[in-house]
Amino acid sequence: xxxxxxxxxxxxxxxxxxxxxxxxxxxxxxxxxxxxxxxxxxxxxxxxxxxxxxxxxxxxxxxxxxxxxxxxxxxxxxxxxxxxxxxxxxxxxx
Ligand SMILES: [Zn+2]
Numbered sequence: 001x002x003x004x005x006x007x008x009x010x011x012x013x014x015x016x017x018x019x020x021x022x023x024x025x026x027x028x029x030x031x032x033x034x035x036x037x038x039x040x041x042x043x044x045x046x047x048x049x050x051x052x053x054x055x056x057x058x059x060x061x062x063x064x065x066x067x068x069x070x071x072x073x074x075x076x077x078x079x080x081x082x083x084x085x086x087x088x089x090x091x092x093x094x
Contacts, residue, residue: 002074003063007052011062011064012042019035019071020033020034021034021038021049021063021064021071023049025054026058026060027059030084031078031084032089033087034089038089040092063075
């Protein structure tokens, strides 16, 4: 099941759940697929995504799924609809 991530806390709580994060960056026009345990998908990390802030500033959106296939489809759909680039994160790709 696909879940929209609306806050940092919600994403932090999912850290130990195996799954995938679709991170959409509006200013960069970029969609990225991460595993939830990637440091770039960790709001606590200085380099990690910040869903609360992105939502507040309307600079992005985030989706979680336990299924890579489902996360991948969502990422492709957003990238296609918005004309964004879609990349699979090179750090956590597996
Ligand atoms: Zn990653």
